[in-house]
Each structure stands twice: as structure tokens, then as C-alpha cells.
Amino acid sequence: MSYDNLLIVLAVAAGVPFLLAMVPRLPVPGAVLEIVAGVVLGPAVLNVVTVDAAVQSLSIIGLGFLLFLAGLEIDIRQLRGPRARLVGLGLVGTLALAAIVGLLLRVAGLAESPLLVGTALVATSLGLLVPILKDVGAIDRPVGQLTIGGASAGEISAVVLLSLFFSEHSSGPGAKLLLLLSLAGLAMLIVLASMRAGRSMWLSRAVEMLADTSAQVRVRLTMLLVVGLSAMALHLGFEAILGAFIAGAVLRLIDPDAEQTHPQFHLKLEGLGYGFLVPVFFVTSGIQFDLGALFSDAETVLRVPMFLAALLLVRGLPALAYRSAGLSRAEVMASGLLQATSLPVIVAAATIGLKLDAIRPENAAALVAAGLLSVVVFPLLALRLLGRSTVQTGRRPMSSPGGGR
Template structure:
């Protein structure tokens, strides 16, 4: 272990512990922990105090944190909800988002305010399910047709944004046709893996062994989930796709296969949340703050002025399509749906890191996009609850920390 120091990781982990703990001591401070984790990362990082840097241990933990974040986001998607009228409305809303985002991003590019218009458009089309689900749960709306439509729309937006990012932009390069073929190959292999897992679980001897070992020190289901996560992320990477796609699909597969959670392993998802949100995910967000280029954002008026511009772009790209829901939900709830759909941060953080690496956007644009995402998390859910006549009740949650539990409770109430 010579040459590997844990001092920087200690600072990062301490911040990851301190942020939700402080929020827990001040329950009236109604902020999602992810926002303060990123802000704290900026403060302790090279841009401000210089207390810690992103070295190899922090970098490895952050990569696993991003993988777990996307894995748990995939776990949120309930395929049973994506059908019929709900699926048609959610898909139509996402298609409208892509169109609006392309128009907005092209306009910004034409006046030299952003980088690649296609890349920026993709960044603007995602929704932060991890914030949206707890807000709907706290408002008592998660199991209503309104809540189901919003969650379905957010699920399609997250999945669609990741697919588009993997299809159109990659660190490995290559043309559209080759990427499409690779993406299809990955999908076939992922389905094959899912089929193999399902077949194995149906074998009585293997199923009995899983039940026997799931709550021992083996924690066999958690190890199996981690194996699937790493395997699909590594497969995506080996095919030249983004690892976040593999992580997301791993969560989606487990969500589709884990149909008997109440019967055989009621704490399985809770254990996965404990590993992800308790260990790895905070490191990703704190280190993202440490990587945040504050100098690029504050150098001159242009980058800082982009924050409200991108915030409006988010509202247009994800909020306006909610008008499609007016007949189904009524005007007021359509406005609420639009505000919640326009709440986005984790995908923005992940995508902008990729975008700067491949040269699709510069550091100033990336910082402005992340800044707009932070403001969206602070403003849009609170505004949505005001329109609903509720008080914000998601303080102290991480970006997705409460969401899987909320979804699970909602499934039980249904």
C-alpha cells in the first residue's frame, strides 16, 4: 500500500457524514443533502480552501459512487407503470422535451453561449427521480394517477437521456451507425444476462441457497447485485459505451427481476441503499464539488449569466411538455408535473464530466449547467409543493436516498 494515502478520502468521507447530520440537527433547513455535499466539496477543494484534492482513492470511490447512483436510479424504474395511456403521455412528453431542448440549445450555440447543441440538449432532457419521488411521497401523491404519470415521465427521461448520451457521445468516438450496433449488442447481452439470472433463481437448489445465505455474513444477494453492476458497467466500457449505461441497466434488470421482494428478501433493496447512499454516492457528490471549476464560472460575466439561462432552458425543455398532461391532470397539476420534471442534477453532474472530457462543452459551460441543476433542485420541488398547497418535506435526503424506500412504500400501498 506504499504511495497510497487516505488523507484526502478522510476529508471527503467526513464531509459526507457531516452534511446530512447537520441537516438532521436543523430540520427546518429544508435542503436536499446533495446540494450541500456539492457546495461543501467546492469549499474544501482546490477552488476555495484547498483542504483536499481528488487523488486515486477518492477517484476510485467516486467512480463507484456514480455507478451506484445510476444503479439505484435504474432500480427506481417500475416497468409495470410504463404501459397504456401513461406510457403514451410520458413518451410523448420526452419526445417534446428533446425537440424543445434542441431548439433552445441550437439558439444558445448560435449566439456563442454554449458548446455542442446536441450534447447540451441531451443534458437538458433528464429528470432527477431521486428528488421527485420523495417529494411526491411526502405530498401523499405518489400512488395517485398524477404521481404515477410524473414518475413514469421521469423514468423515461432518465433512461432516454442515458441512451442518447451513449448513442451520440462517447469517449471512444466512432460513427452513429457503429454506436447503434454496439448499443444493440449491449442490449442483447444485457437481456441474456437477465434471462440467465432469472433462470438460475428458479432452480430450487439455487433459490434455497440464496435464501439461506442472504442474511448471513455472505450477504449473497447484495454481492450478486454488485457483481451484476460491475459486470454490466465493465461490459459497457469494453464496448466503448459509457459505464453509466451499464450501471443503470443493472439496476433496471434487478427492478424487473426482483418481483418477490416481500416474500423472500424484504430488506434487499434497503441493503443496496445502505451500501450506495451510505458509502459510495456521497463521495461522488463531494468529489464532484471538488472538481467544480469555480474560477471558470466566476471569470467574467458570461459563465455566471449562463446559470439562469440554463435554468430557464431546463424549465422550457422539461416543463413545457407537461402541457400534454392538462387533459389528464388538469392545469394545476400539469404545472406541478412540469416543475418536478424540470428538477435535474445527478445526470447533469455526470454528463458534464463526460462532456468536458470529450470536448463537447468547455469548463465554463459545464459549471453553469451544474449551477443551474443545483438551483433547480432548490427551487422547483419547493415551488411544486406550494402549488399543491404542501410544505417541503424532503430535507436531509440525498438525491435518491429516500426514493427507493418511498417507491417501495407506494407499491405496498397499491
């Protein structure tokens, strides 16, 4: 096994944060630069790096860990209570619009699988939204809670739909649904068993004692959970990313206040993910990005703004339902823009679709390019609107160290 290509990928991952630090006004999330760097260094442009076995293996693990961290961001408490009805109404609108847009694209000959394209349009980059909302002091305001709730619902729906209908292991939808319920049941058993084990004084003391030693027992147990549920998802005929995503949600259910009670734990997980595995996935996605297919003709290039508009329609328009919660017009618009910000699930959907011949390379490239633009353009517009809303309501924005993930 050669480490040459992996060395270049890791050099890109290490260099991107320095570039962002040198140009602090550059309004581009690190993930976008990592993908762009992969495109430039890959076969499409300079051809100095390729995807070999080492890079491919770590990229697959990185995608799983990215979905795990996304699941970890989901707070089930945001999906219940008085705002749950609005979140549910927004999700129904999103799913309906995704189905309509997918079918229209199919009729126009721009999508081979309307279900795949519709599923890709449903998700939101939850990991990017949380730090943005913290930065402007909106995380605890109704606009922040509704946006996070809507983003969580969209992320869950997209991952489940992707796993149900686009797994390499074929079986009927009815059987898949039954297996999915089995996986959900297993996840709940793990939650209940973990909560019961947490009541053991001896076990709690042992975990506390070993958590910050070389044993790093919390991290080891977490990796056991991620790999275990990923393996179970594969055995049941789903993509491993579904198991990884569920692992994140399970861990959040088991320990919902971990960021306050033992904050170092989440920092360690983010260090492993965002410091190592996730950048490998994004750089590898750039290396595999089919730039030639994107610029093969003018029609393909024009699909990028079309897919971007579809994202805004499918994820942004349902935010109008939040107006009844007392949100201002600026807050509703900002929420819609943030919910239309999506990249990881789009990249995952395009990757899986290409493997299954469910999407043509040019459409996959245009879809990913639209996702890249969404994480650059939409948050910037939303920040301006939220800043205006903060001034109008007399609230002062809080300072936060959050950054774009």
C-alpha cells in the same frame, strides 16, 4: 496511496446529514450541500483537499452506483398501459425542445456542443422525485404515476444519448447503435436467465438462506451484475455508467416487488450507495467544480438562470400533455417542476464533456450550478402545488420517511 484526502471527503459525507438534522427547515437536499462543501474545501476556496487517485477511483465508482440506483427506481410498468401514450408524447416534446434549445444556444455562442447540452437537459433526478411524491401521498395518484413515468423516460433517454454520442471510445453512430442493441440484448438474456433460475426450488432456497448471513449473497450477485454490465459497456465502446444504469433496470425487471418481498435488500444497496459511494462522487464533483470559471465574468454568471430556464422549458413544458389525463392545473405545474429537477446526469454530462473538450469550463460550471438550483427551488414549489391540489381534491397526504437523495 494516501488516505488523507479521502478522510476529508468522508468527513464531509458524514457531517452533512447532521447539519440537515440540526436545521430541519433547511430546504436543501444532501447532495447539494455535499457539492457546496467540496467547492469550499477544494482548490477553489480553502484548498484543504484535492482529488488524488483514491478519491478519484471511488468517485468514478460512486457515479456508476448512483446511475445503478437510478435505474433501480425505474418501474417498466409505469411506461406502459393507458398512460404510456402521454409519457411518450411528453418525451417526444422534451427531445424536440432539447434539440431546439441546444441549437439556439449554439447559435448564440453559449454552447460548444448543442447535443451535449440538450442531452443534459433531458434527464430528471428520479431518485429525488420518488420520496417527494411519497411524502405528499401522490405516488399512487395519476400525477405521481405520470411524473415518475416521464422522469423514467427522460432518465433512460439521457443516459443512452450520453453513452451513444459522448464516449471516449470513438466509432460511428451506426456502429454505436448496433453495439447498443447488443448490450440491450445481453441485458434481456440476463433477465430471462435469472427468471428461469429463480424457478429452481433449490436455488431459491439457497439465496433465501444466504441473503441475510455474512454471505450477503443478494448484494454480491448485484455487484457482479453492476460491474459485469459496466465492463461490458466499456468493451463495447460506451461509458461504464450506461452498464451500471442498465444493471439497475435489469434488477428491477428480475425482481419488481423486491421492496415488498425482501425490503432489507434495497436498504442494503442504498446503504452502500447513499451511505458511502454516492456522497464521495458528489463531494468530489464539488472539489473539481471550477468556481473561478463560473465567476470569471458577469456573462457567465447570467448563464446560470438561463440554463435553469432551459431546464424548465425542456422538461417542464411537455407536462402539459398530462392535462388530458384529468390532472388539475396545479398538478400539471407540479409535475413540470418535478420533471425539471435534475442534477446527477447534468454533473455526469459536464464531467464527460470537459474530458472530451465538448464544453468550456465556464459553461460546465454554469450548467452544474443550474442543476443545483433546480433541486433546491423546483421541488419546493412543486410541494406547495401538490399540497394545494391535495386540499382541493380532499385527499390526505401520507407520511413517509423519504428524503431528498
